[in-house]
Amino acid sequence: MCLLADTGELPVQETAAALVGVPKLVIFDCDGVLVQSEEITLSVLITLLNALVPDDAMLDVTRFIEHFRGRKxxxxxxxxxxxxxxxLDSEFEQYFRKQALDALTESLKATEGVIEVLQALTVPFCVASSAPRDKIEHCLRLTGLFSYFEGRIFSCYELGRWKPDPLVFLTACDTYGIDVSDALVVEDSVTGIQAAVAAHLRVLGFGPAHRHPQLVAAGALPIADIREMLAVFN
Structure with missing residues (x-):
């Protein structure tokens, strides 16, 4: 995989377009790529956890959003x-999921520019996520994206293996009959990037500029605006 040495803010032509070859399939992560859900759900999780411990033992919200990003x-x-x-008692996970779902329903938004990207793509695309299918579908419906991905959803929960295991990406490629060398992944987490690299897939790391060094270190080319990925197809 070809990476750029400079990890600062780069012109579009020097990031996404640096990938060689036009992809025949684009595989999007959901949380943090198609929809801005990671900060919402993980903030809920960390708040619930912190309520169980003294102030001096609390987890730092910003640090642990990054630490837990993209993980099961x-x-x-x-x-x-x-x-x-x-x-944690046996009911904590379900209570968290209910609170997170309520927070998503109230606040979730599609990533700025993502509909523009989906409408511009002329190759097949799908979503491959570590989240349960019902959560993926709920997030896509809330943000008006479900019609773009109906019948194109791959969930780690249905495969029994989670990123950084590459199976969900390999399954997507196999389903579409596309060689891994002809597919492109768009991820926002180190865990997801590691899964793409393990599958020998080209991968764009989507996130704000301050996160680019860690995305590059994991094996991705960085983009700060989802629309930058369209440079791959020019």
Missing amino acids: IVECLREAEQLLNIR
């Missing part, structure tokens, strides 16, 4: 138990 929730909960020296 059960894995995050097990790590939080160790970090906070607590034991």
Whole structure:
């Protein structure tokens, strides 16, 4: 995979367009790429966890949004138990999911420019996410994106393996009959990028400029605006 040495803000032609070859399939992550949900759901999670411990033991919200980004929730909960020296009861995960769903329903928005991108693409595209299918579909419906992805959704929960395992991306490529060398992944998390790299897929790391160094270090070319990815097709 070809990476750029400069990890600062780069012109479009020097980021996405640096990828060689026009993709025949685009695989989007959902949370943090198509919709801006990671900050909402993880803020809810960390707030609920912090309510269980003294002030001096609380998790830093900004740091742990990044730390938990793109990871399986059960894995995050097990790590939080160790970090906070607590034991979560069997109902905590379901309570969190209900609170997160309410927060998403109230505040979730599609990523700026994403509909423009979807309408401009002339190759097949799909979504491959570590989230459960019902959450993926709920987020897409809330933001007016479901019609673009109906019948094009791949969930790690249905495969039993989660990113950074590459299976969800490999399954998408197999379903479309596309070689991994002809597909492009758009991810916002280190975990997702690691999954794409493990599958030998080209990957764009989407996020604000201050996150670009970690996205590049994981193996992605960085973009700060989702519309920058269209440079690949020019």
